[in-house]
Every structure is written in C-alpha cells, then in structure tokens.
Amino acid sequence: MSVFSLEFSALLIITVFAFYTLPMRFQWWIVLGASVIFYVTSSVTYAVLIAGAILIDFFVARAITKTDPPVVRKRLLGFSLILNIGLLFFFKYFNFFSEAVADLLAPCGVSYEAATIDAALPLGISFITFAKIGYMLDVYNRTTESEKNIGSFFLFLGFFPNITAGPIERARHLLPQVKHAILFDEHQLTRGLRRILWGAFKKVVIAERLAVYVNGVFDHPHDxxxxxxxxxxxxxxxxxxxxxxxxxxxxRGIAALFGVELFENFRQPYFAFSILDFWRRWHISLTNWIREFMFMPLSRYFLRREWFSARTIQVASYIIVMSVIGLWHGANWTFVVWGLIHGILMGVETTLPRRWRMPQQKRLPAILQTTLVFIIISLTWTFFRANTLADASYVLTHLFASLNSPLKHVLDPLATDPITVSTLDFAGFSDLSVTTIKTVQLGVSFGLIGFLLFTDWLTEHGPAHYADHEHVIDRLPGVARWTVYYGAIALVFASLNAVASITDFVYVQF
Amino acid sequence: MRAKLSFGLKLIIFLLLLIPILELGVRVMIPQQLIKPFPGYTPDDTGLGVRMKANMDMVANTGDGSARILTDEHGFRIGEDGPCEADTRILALGDSYLQAIQVDYESTTTGQLERILTDQRGAPVCVFNTGVPAYDPNHYRIFAKRELAAAYDMVIVFVYAGNDIITKEVEEFKPSKTNTIHEFRMLTSLNKNQIVNRILYPINDRLERNSHLFILFKDRSSVQLARLGLTAYYFPEHLLTTADPERWPLTANTLADIVQEANQYDIPAIIVLLPSIYQVDQNRLDWAIDAFGIKREEVDLAQPGRRLQDELQRYDIELIDLLPEFREEAAQGTVLFGRIDTHLSPAGHTLVADALAPIILDKLD
Known part of the structure; x- marks a missing residue:
C-alpha cells in the first residue's frame, strides 16, 4: 500500500479520527490494528511470517531477562540472532550469494547451477530485522528491560509509519511513547501534517523530476x-x-499525528565537512545502529587481542562495517563496492592530520572543504545508482572523455514533462520547440536543487530561529504561510497525477 | 472536545478552500479533457428503438479529444466533404464502435476505408457508416432488412466482442428515448437506481462538463468507483467461461440471417469481430480484474472469436477475427483504444481499415 494511494489516505484518516475520538485506552490498539491492515495488504503470508518472528523474539527477550546464567542468556541471544539474520539472508541474500558462488566456481571449471529462490522481499524486512536485533542486544546487555506487553512490542516493531523504510527505532526511544495516552494537541497535528507535506514535496516534486534525467543517463550510460x-x-x-x-x-509526520516522535534521520548531509561527518548526518538511525552494534564490538574484539595497532583496527573496522552497510542496502556488488569505498575513505580520513578532519573556521576554506566532501560523496553515489559495476566504472572513467560534445546532448535523457508543457501553454507560451521545453525543465530541476540546498543551508548556517523548516514557515505572515501550503499541495497533487504511477521510494527496496 | 471540534472545523474549511485551488492547479498543470455530450442525437425509431439524428453538425468530446460529428439525411455519419457519392457502395453495420464519435470521420474505419478503396480501385467507393450506439446484431438484422433493398455492392457487419453477443432475439424494438443529459429530480423512493439517476448522475454530468479536477478524480479512482458500482465501465460477460453458452448460436444465427438477406440481393457479406480493450491491453485487463473482482482463471479472452467462428461455420460463414492483429500491433506499443473512452483510437481504426481493405477488394472483384 503506497503512502500516496487512496487506500492509505483512507486508512490514515480513519485511524487518526478513531485515535482521538474513541476512549484513550483504545488508542494504541487502534494504531496496532492499522499497522496490521497496512502490512496484511502487502502480503498475508509474510504478515504471518513476520508476526511469528516477532512473537518468538518477544518470548526469547523475556527469557533472557528472567535468566541469570550467562551461557543460557548467550544461547538465547544466539538463537534470536540466527533466526533474524537467517530470515534476512533467506529472503534478501540467498540468490546473491548463490550466484556469487557459481561465478567463483566457473573459472575453476566447476559447473554449478546457482540455486535460486523465487520469493518477493517481505515489506520492511531489513528495517524490522535491525530493530529486532538492536532490541535483543539491548535486552542482553541490560540497557533495556524486555517488554512485558505483547501489544506494545508488536507496535514497536510494526509501527506502520516507519515499517517500510525506517528510521530504525530503538526500544528505549519508541516503546515509552506508545505506552501512554496521547492528548489531542492541535499544534502537534499541524506539525505532523506540515512535515508530511514537506516530505511529499521532496519526494513527488523534486525526487521524481530528477529521477527522469537520472534514469535516462544510468539506463544508457554509453549514449x-x-x-x-x-x-x-x-x-x-x-x-x-x-x-x-x-x-x-x-x-515522522504521520507518527507525529499520533504524538510519536521518530528519530531524525537526516541533518543537512551535503554540508558535511568530512566523510565521517557525512555519516553522522545521513541515515542517522542506521549509522548509530551500526556504530553501537557492529563497529564498537568489532573494534573492542580486535583491540583486546592486540593483534594490530589501534589505528589499523579502526581502519579495518570502518572497511568491514561499511561494506556490510553496502550489502545491507542491496544484494548487488554495486552496493558492496559503494560501501567499501566509503569504508576506505573513512579509514584514510582517520590518518589525515587532525586540523584537516575538523570543520574549518574561515569561510573560504570551509566552503572548499564542504564542496570537496560533496564531490567525493556524489562520485561514490555512482556505484549506488549504476545497474552494474561495469556501468559505474564506465560512468566514472568517462566523466571528462567527451567534454567537447555539443551541449544540446545534455537534454537527451529528458522526455517532455506534461506539467511543464501545460504550464507554459497556460502562460501563453504555446508551440515551443522540444529543445526549449526541455531546457526549461532542466532549469526547473536546477531550481529545485537550489531550493533544497537553500532550505538545508538555512537550517545549517541560518539564524538559530531557523533551526528547522517548520520554524521558517511559522515566522511567515498568515497569507504567505497559507500560500506556501496551498501552493505546495497543488504542486504535489499535480505531480502525483501527471504520471500513471509514482515510483516506489528508493529505500523501500532495501 | 472543543479543541477537537475547532481543529476539525479548521481542517474542513482548509479542505473546502483547497478544492478551487486544486481545480486551478489541474487546469494549469495537468488539464483534462472535459466531456461534452450532445443530447438528442438518437431520436426514437419504431422498429430499431433509436436511430441517429439526420443532418447533424456538432462537436463532441467523450474524454480523449474533440471530434466533429456530421450526419446525412439518413443519419449516416459523413465527413466534412459531405455525403459520399459513388458507383461502388458498401453498407457498414455496427454500433458506437463503428460510429466512432471519439474521432473525426476521416479517422474512422469507414472514412479510412473509403480513402484506401478509392485509391486502390481508382474509382470512388462509399462505405456508409450506419453505426448507432447500443445497437447489437438484432438491430443490424432489422437495419439490413430495411436498407439492403437499396443498391449496395457489399455489406460489412462489425460485431464488437464487448457487448454484441446477444442473449435474446428481438424482431422489433419499441421506440425509446435516450437522454445523455440527466436532470435533477425529486426522489420518490430511496433505492439505488433513483439515487444514481436523479442525484448522482446529474451531478456527474455537470461536473464532467466543467471541472478538470472531477475528471481527474474519476480517472484516478476508477478502480474504487467500479467496486462501488459507480462507473459506466463494465467487464464483458462474453470473456468469462461462465457466460451462458446459448448466446453463441443465437448471435451466429442472427448474423447468418443478415448474410442470407445479403445473398438475396446477390451481394457479399463480411462479418468482422472487433476485440474489446480487455482482450488487447494487459494493463486494462489487470485493472478490470482488480476493479470488478473477477477471477482470473474464469477469463477466456479468445472465447468470443473461437465460439462465434465455431457457430458460423455451421452456416459456412467466415468470421474475420481481428484480435490477433490487435495484439500484434499493441505489442509494438501502439495505442489502439482511448484512455478515458475506451472506443477505438485513430490508430485502432487504421488497423481495422488496413486489415479489411484487401479482403473487401478481393470480394468486390
């Protein structure tokens, strides 16, 4: 069920209405019911499977809490980890590794037909798995009490706003929020609606528009x-x-409608001053999870054994952990290489002099520093987006190969956009050439990028009272504020309906 | 409670103000085709029930673009050059798919056939478009008996697989007024039929003529509306294996009557089967299965052609089933049906004309 579908809108409206009109003791059952409906419409079979896995973890966590002998606790934890990682491996990575084995054996003359599984990915399995593993480790490490209420536990893992593509929540952050009654707060609801609108604007108006050009390039890079x-x-x-x-x-906006605050997942990532800083700003919930449950334990493990120096261990840990992050994103070597490159870059960064790794104080060096990091990050995205490693390699090795080509070829990946054509026609600019229309489209794309960067810059470097976008909007006069709302809604609405279907969010596939 | 009511009221006002803004936004950014019906174009007729209005000159838009509709003194559709005159005259019998008010006459099957046949024979050929919406083989038989007395060189019967497979035989239709404009009327009882025809349909008609937002809404929520029974779309029963088997011999018998009638005047007859969009467009079929709750295993898309052919063979009559040609062309990416009004597109008419032209030429010679 897409968040842009009529069905989801109806589900959300009914759920919010029931949440605030029915007696408060039913509030979280209502949200749980909506979460079940949301997941079941995706697949009943997988809903049962995921529910079963959650149920097992509920009882295993309770057992860990009630058990004292470390061996028993470790075994229980091990069972849970094997179950969770096993499920994720089965659905997401079995085919990848099976084909990798076949590719490895082929040059050795061993003919092996890769066994493959023909099964769709259960909705949100990567995010649910990480949330569950984090929970089990928190309980094992006694940083969190195991949850006694099975309904709350299901809601923590199946909360429908973030089940599809995160943020990856921690039990100690989300569970307390879904256990107490929520009073009606108009300001909270308005914030939620505003955040939904901003998110929809970024996805539908900006991302979808840029995707047309990107797909045109990466689907045919040789052209x-x-x-x-x-x-x-x-x-x-x-x-x-x-x-x-x-x-x-x-x-986060949908969660806010229910009085729940989810993790902030992004913090102006393209204003990072280093690769390490980038990962403190991008997919923050994943980075925190990886740092706490992979990087730190891995580093401590090697440090205790004193096999290598601390610096070597740190670099190696970055490389291993980032490669795993790459693999988590998708069962494709492009993602693994993407993660590996980031790991290497982070490792190299730690070897640089400290003054180069810290944010520069003077303006020009700060701009240069941020720009350099931005360029490096952008180049690494090539691996993330390319369909194959060969395509990624081609793109990167041909960035300057044909700079003398006529500039008009820049427009080739674009198809004329119906909104642009109609709007120009309405404004009296009919019978424009395709080149002119595409040029306008390209200009609009740059304008939207500029707008996105400006809003982030305002939050990053603007006055304190522009700490987030909502404060910016709040400070506008009433007429201007409502014009922004209505204009954004009209743009989102038109963009949603200008195409036969909106592509899935990129991270839904993970 | 007061705070909730206050918020609810603000939200309602916000949404009410949003409607005209969205209407403006849609008109500017994604303008739709407003539907422009024209009432009274099918006056009643004793025998046929309805017929096409004679000497008509209007513009219609059923959702995929405007088209000029001209008819001659008989109510046959004609082009901008006026009534056709030629020594070679072909009578084309059919329903709305033949009439094709979605496109200009020059783009219709008959308009294109006239051009092709005239070019090929080196002499004018007229193909008379007698198409009337909602006609079926019963009407074609009555029409043939009336019309074939005049001098024709051939008769072509266009059978639309979507709804031209009849389930009962009718010798004569009572006059029936059709009205494409629904008027508001008071409800005399609270049944679905009255609510739909007296309240919802009038609202629908007015909004279809004036609101781009409404047209967009109907288009985007077609599945939900179909599930609620609030749409004119339907899935042809003849494509389901559960269809009553009696319809096939009944339809074949009626078509055979037309061929026999033509034989009396010693003129050849061609029976052409036009496929429905569901038989050609997989996306549309998927939509229908979702919207109408159809069991996929009960769908047999080749059934109309296969069953009709089997029945017509008893009369030694060949059926020209254009389904294979449509599928082949659709596989190339050609759009053969309208998007809002699922009658044939100009490309669909071209395909039909191109497929029939050699057959017609062969029989004329």
Whole structure:
C-alpha cells in the first residue's frame, strides 16, 4: 500500500479520527490494528511470517531477562540472532550469494547451477530485522528491560509509519511513547501534517523530476556525453536525498499525528565537512545502529587481542562495517563496492592530520572543504545508482572523455514533462520547440536543487530561529504561510497525477 | 472536545478552500479533457428503438479529444466533404464502435476505408457508416432488412466482442428515448437506481462538463468507483467461461440471417469481430480484474472469436477475427483504444481499415 494511494489516505484518516475520538485506552490498539491492515495488504503470508518472528523474539527477550546464567542468556541471544539474520539472508541474500558462488566456481571449471529462490522481499524486512536485533542486544546487555506487553512490542516493531523504510527505532526511544495516552494537541497535528507535506514535496516534486534525467543517463550510460554523465551524478545525489529524506519526513509526520516522535534521520548531509561527518548526518538511525552494534564490538574484539595497532583496527573496522552497510542496502556488488569505498575513505580520513578532519573556521576554506566532501560523496553515489559495476566504472572513467560534445546532448535523457508543457501553454507560451521545453525543465530541476540546498543551508548556517523548516514557515505572515501550503499541495497533487504511477521510494527496496 | 471540534472545523474549511485551488492547479498543470455530450442525437425509431439524428453538425468530446460529428439525411455519419457519392457502395453495420464519435470521420474505419478503396480501385467507393450506439446484431438484422433493398455492392457487419453477443432475439424494438443529459429530480423512493439517476448522475454530468479536477478524480479512482458500482465501465460477460453458452448460436444465427438477406440481393457479406480493450491491453485487463473482482482463471479472452467462428461455420460463414492483429500491433506499443473512452483510437481504426481493405477488394472483384 503506497503512502500516496487512496487506500492509505483512507486508512490514515480513519485511524487518526478513531485515535482521538474513541476512549484513550483504545488508542494504541487502534494504531496496532492499522499497522496490521497496512502490512496484511502487502502480503498475508509474510504478515504471518513476520508476526511469528516477532512473537518468538518477544518470548526469547523475556527469557533472557528472567535468566541469570550467562551461557543460557548467550544461547538465547544466539538463537534470536540466527533466526533474524537467517530470515534476512533467506529472503534478501540467498540468490546473491548463490550466484556469487557459481561465478567463483566457473573459472575453476566447476559447473554449478546457482540455486535460486523465487520469493518477493517481505515489506520492511531489513528495517524490522535491525530493530529486532538492536532490541535483543539491548535486552542482553541490560540497557533495556524486555517488554512485558505483547501489544506494545508488536507496535514497536510494526509501527506502520516507519515499517517500510525506517528510521530504525530503538526500544528505549519508541516503546515509552506508545505506552501512554496521547492528548489531542492541535499544534502537534499541524506539525505532523506540515512535515508530511514537506516530505511529499521532496519526494513527488523534486525526487521524481530528477529521477527522469537520472534514469535516462544510468539506463544508457554509453549514449551519454561527459556533461550528461556529470549531471546524471549530480541529479542522483539530490534525487536520493530528496527521496529518502522525503520518506522519513512523511514517516515522522504521520507518527507525529499520533504524538510519536521518530528519530531524525537526516541533518543537512551535503554540508558535511568530512566523510565521517557525512555519516553522522545521513541515515542517522542506521549509522548509530551500526556504530553501537557492529563497529564498537568489532573494534573492542580486535583491540583486546592486540593483534594490530589501534589505528589499523579502526581502519579495518570502518572497511568491514561499511561494506556490510553496502550489502545491507542491496544484494548487488554495486552496493558492496559503494560501501567499501566509503569504508576506505573513512579509514584514510582517520590518518589525515587532525586540523584537516575538523570543520574549518574561515569561510573560504570551509566552503572548499564542504564542496570537496560533496564531490567525493556524489562520485561514490555512482556505484549506488549504476545497474552494474561495469556501468559505474564506465560512468566514472568517462566523466571528462567527451567534454567537447555539443551541449544540446545534455537534454537527451529528458522526455517532455506534461506539467511543464501545460504550464507554459497556460502562460501563453504555446508551440515551443522540444529543445526549449526541455531546457526549461532542466532549469526547473536546477531550481529545485537550489531550493533544497537553500532550505538545508538555512537550517545549517541560518539564524538559530531557523533551526528547522517548520520554524521558517511559522515566522511567515498568515497569507504567505497559507500560500506556501496551498501552493505546495497543488504542486504535489499535480505531480502525483501527471504520471500513471509514482515510483516506489528508493529505500523501500532495501 | 472543543479543541477537537475547532481543529476539525479548521481542517474542513482548509479542505473546502483547497478544492478551487486544486481545480486551478489541474487546469494549469495537468488539464483534462472535459466531456461534452450532445443530447438528442438518437431520436426514437419504431422498429430499431433509436436511430441517429439526420443532418447533424456538432462537436463532441467523450474524454480523449474533440471530434466533429456530421450526419446525412439518413443519419449516416459523413465527413466534412459531405455525403459520399459513388458507383461502388458498401453498407457498414455496427454500433458506437463503428460510429466512432471519439474521432473525426476521416479517422474512422469507414472514412479510412473509403480513402484506401478509392485509391486502390481508382474509382470512388462509399462505405456508409450506419453505426448507432447500443445497437447489437438484432438491430443490424432489422437495419439490413430495411436498407439492403437499396443498391449496395457489399455489406460489412462489425460485431464488437464487448457487448454484441446477444442473449435474446428481438424482431422489433419499441421506440425509446435516450437522454445523455440527466436532470435533477425529486426522489420518490430511496433505492439505488433513483439515487444514481436523479442525484448522482446529474451531478456527474455537470461536473464532467466543467471541472478538470472531477475528471481527474474519476480517472484516478476508477478502480474504487467500479467496486462501488459507480462507473459506466463494465467487464464483458462474453470473456468469462461462465457466460451462458446459448448466446453463441443465437448471435451466429442472427448474423447468418443478415448474410442470407445479403445473398438475396446477390451481394457479399463480411462479418468482422472487433476485440474489446480487455482482450488487447494487459494493463486494462489487470485493472478490470482488480476493479470488478473477477477471477482470473474464469477469463477466456479468445472465447468470443473461437465460439462465434465455431457457430458460423455451421452456416459456412467466415468470421474475420481481428484480435490477433490487435495484439500484434499493441505489442509494438501502439495505442489502439482511448484512455478515458475506451472506443477505438485513430490508430485502432487504421488497423481495422488496413486489415479489411484487401479482403473487401478481393470480394468486390
């Protein structure tokens, strides 16, 4: 069920209405019911499977809490981890590794037909699995009490706003919020609706528009000129940001309608001063999870054994952990390489002099520093977006190969956009050439990127009272504020309906 | 409670103000085709029930674009050059799919056939478009008996697989007024039929003529509206294996009567089967299965052609089933049906004309 579908809108409206009109003791049961409906419409079979896995973890966590002998506790934890990782591996990585084995054996003359599983990915399995593993480890480490209420536990893991693509929540953050009654708060509801609108604007108006160009480039990279390839990378850099942060804003906005505050997942990532800083700003919930449950334990493990120096361990840990993050994103070597590159970059960064790793104080060096990090991050996105490693390699090695190509080829990946054509026609600009229309479209795309960067810049470097977008809107006079709301809604509505279907959020596939 | 009511009221006002803004936004950014019906174009007729209005000149828009509708003194559809005159005259019998008010006459099957046949024979050929909405083989038989007395060189019967498979034989239709404009009327009872015809349909008609937002809403919520029974779309029963088997010999018998009638005047007859969009467009079929709750295993898309052919063979009559040609062309990406009004598109008419032209030429010679 897409968040942009009529069915989801109806489900959300009914749920919010029931949440605030029925007696408060039913509030979280109502949300749980909505979450079940949301998941079941995706697949009844998988809903039962995931519910079964959640139920097992509920009882295992209770057992861990009640058990003292460390061996028993460890075994229980091990059972849960094997179950969770096993499920994720089965659905997401079995085919990938099976084909990798076949590819490895082929040069050795061993003919092996890769066994494959023909099964769709259960909705949100990556995010649910990480949330469950985090919970089990928290309980094992005694940083969180195991949850006694089975309904609350199901709601923590199946909360429908964030089940599809995060943020990855922690029990100690989300569970307390879904256990107490929520009073009606108009301001809270308005904030939620506003956040949903902002998220929808980023996804539907910005990301979808940029995706047209990006798909045109990356689906046929060999047909693209250098400038086209550069623009393709640049546009994808902002497409994925608008898409993923848009989803997060929608998820957080929906959660806010129920008085729940989900983790902030993005913090102006393209204003990072280093690769490490980028990962403190991008997909923050995943980074925190990886740091706490993979990087730190891995580093401690090697440090205790004193096999290598601390610096070597740190670098190696970055490389291993980031490769795993890459693999988590998808069962494709492009994602693994993407993660590996980030790991190497982070490792290299730790070897640089400290003054280079800290944010620069003077303006020009700070701009240069941020720009350099931005360029590096953008280039690494090539691996994330390319269909194959060969395509990614081609793109990166041909960025400057044909700079002399006529600039008009920059427009080739674009198809004329019905909204642009209609709007120009309405404004009296009929019978324009296709080139002119595409040029306008390209200009609009740059304008939207500029707008996105400006809003982030305002939050990053603006006055304190512009700490987030909502405060910016709040400070506008009433007429201006309502014009912004209505204008944004009209744009989102038109963009949603200008195409036969909106593509899924990028991170839903993970 | 007061706070909730206050918020609810603010939200309602916000949404009410949003409607005209969205209407403006849709008109500017994604303008739709407003539907422009024209009432009274099918006056009643004793025998046929309804017929096409004679000497008509209007513009219609059923959702996929405007078209000029001209008819001659008989109510046959004609082009901008006026009534056709030629020594070679072909009578084309059919329903709305033949009449094709979605496109200009020059783009219809008959308009294109006239052009092709005239070019090929080197002499004018007229193909008279007698199409009337809601006609079926019963009407074609009555029409043939009336009309074939005049001098024709051939008769072509266009059978639409969507709704031209009849389930009962009718010798004569009573006059029936059709009215494409629904008027508001008071309810005399609270049944669905009255609510739909006296309240909902009038609202629908007015909004269809004036609101781009409404047209968009109907288009985007077609599945939900179909599930509620609030749409003119339907899934042809003849494509389901559960269809009553009596319809096939009944339809074949009626078509055979037309061929026999033509034989009396010693003129050849061609029976053409036009497929419905569901038989050609997989996306549309999927939509229908979702919207109408159809069991996929009960769908037999080739059934009309296969069953009709089997029955017509008893009369030694060949059926020209254009389903294979439609599927082949659709596989190339050609759009053969309208998007809002699922009658044939100009490309669909071209396909039919191109497929029939050699057959017609062969029989004329």
């Amino acid at each position: 693209a000129s250098s400038v086209t390839l550069i623009l393709g990378i640049l546009f994808f850099t902002f497409q994925i940001y608008a898409d993923f942060s848009g989803y997060t804003d929608i998820a």
